[in-house]
Amino acid sequence: MGSLVKIFPIKHRDFIHAGKPSIEIKNILKTLNTPREIIRRVAVCGYEGEMNVVMHARNGQIRLELSNTMIIIKITDKGPGIPDIDQAMEKGFSTALDEFREMGFGAGMGLPNMKKNADRFEIRSTPEKGTTVRMEFATGER
Amino acid sequence: MENSKDLPCYVAFNSQHCTGCGDCAKVCPTKAIRIKGGKSLLLVDNCIGCGLCINVCPQGCITPTTIPAQSSKHTPFPIIFVAPVLYSQFRDATPGEVLKGLKAMGFKHTVDMSYFFTMFKRATEQHLINLGPPPEGRPVISTMCPVVLRLIAFRFPSLIDLLHPVLRPVSVMVKDVAAFIANHHKIDLRAISIFYLNPCPTKMNPKGLSLPHGSPYITRAIGINQIYAELNKQIKALQNSPLDKTLEPVFEFEEPPTGKSLLWGISGGETAESTIKNKLCISGMNETLEYLEKIELGLFKEYDFIEFRTCREGCVGGSLCAVDKYVAKNNLQQHVDRPKSKERHRDNLLKDLYAEERFFDTLTSAKMEKLFGQRKEPLSIEDLTRVNQILKQLPGYNCSGCGAPDCQTFAEDVIRERASISECSPLKTGDDHTKGE
């Protein structure tokens, strides 16, 4: 029974490198011949999670854990936290700064899309400590 | 010494002058090239025919597997399909004269591909209407550039579902036109041989997507640069001589394109004359790769359509073009600005054809994946762990001293037993002053 863990740092406000970790994760999944429908979902969730750290939190990381039956993506940050998670989960809710909206971000669909695309979705947040999003994707036996 | 000269592929390597510099291995988007024994070696299954290696090789060792133009003279009834980028290669000859020049060279009929591309464009517009507003099924990705098609199947399988699910026009064309011509001349279909006049090496492989299965006719590709000198001569000759009636177009698809139909050879040309406004037109291999990555991350869903061309500026940047791409662009503009002659298509006819599902053959996602999907053996999680362990031992220079384009590929090669770790030259010579992670 194999397993693999990879951790990628995420830097606050670094729009140039944002997405690179999710691209690497995609590449790993492709090498393993993961079904394309699962790659798509993991890629979307990883990227949205990364962008939330880049825009709304402070530095953080994205952690990929692979086992023979499961892909787990865990995104943690040391940001300001989310005061009202139910509200943050609403479609269209966003506190993104105007400058980010100009860049095309801040549609308020990130968290709802992550929840929709992951087979299991958990979010935990402590004010002034940070936020953790954990997502599971079932791959079946490899 | 390996000599992969006769491989049934898009490109051929001549090892005689190869210095093993590795430039080709570095530029290859599917990592299909290694240096073994000081010479380039092509992993045929991974080649998608983009032609980048042809351009980058400083020794000129890499050539497309096109055939010499003269071989058309030995077939009884040669017809030629013309990629519309051809007209951009001439400044002082009109598209009509270019097509006549081809007939003067001995081709019985010329088929202007933009005639069919316009139908295809109509099908794209209808497909977008049928999808409803974005983000449903968006962004739809153009299938016009065969390299993009293969690149997606090979490296971005999750995007297969976004490809415009319409049979590529080339396939429709070949079937229809050959039957039509055979019928018109009352000759056997098998007597007709079809040639493609192309700006890139992609359609060289007869096993490729662009040909219908079980096709009875010979289909060959000729690079524009292989025919250019002779075509130029023929055009000059006919410009200086009284009109030769036999060179005039017989069928509608032989008529030269006008106006924006001429723009298919440049980036943005596919949608230039269409109702699709909410689109991105991307050209160049690096840009194509970058945007495919982004689309796979879920971006650009608010756009209707993405037109990709892996050659810079579109087909005018193809490795088998004869003329500089920016000069070619300007030439095209001159042709476009000429007064228009008659339009070739009736829109209603196209709508009817669409309704008859004329454009829908069987390019399903499953078929695409089968045709072009991952041809590398997948690795297991255990293999990947070993790849990571090997990577930790390597200097991480990405210098190609091992013959692979980069350390990651080399480490995977070691696991696939295609290379041995001792082939990393900095590691061998102790020239490794990095390390520590």
Ligand SMILES: Nc1ncnc2c1ncn2[C@@H]1O[C@H](COP(=O)(O)OP(=O)(O)O)[C@@H](O)[C@H]1O
């Ligand atoms: N990691 C995080 N740290 C702090 N706040 C966050 C984080 N992730 C999301 N949020 C809050 O939740 C809101 C909704 O997030 P999301 O659905 O991704 O939309 P968007 O990122 O477009 O604003 C954000 O605007 C922000 O206020």
Ligand code: SF4
């Ligand atoms: S450092 Fe070694 S493994 Fe990496 S590219 Fe150079 S020779 Fe190959």
Ligand SMILES: [Mg+2]
């Ligand atoms: Mg977000």
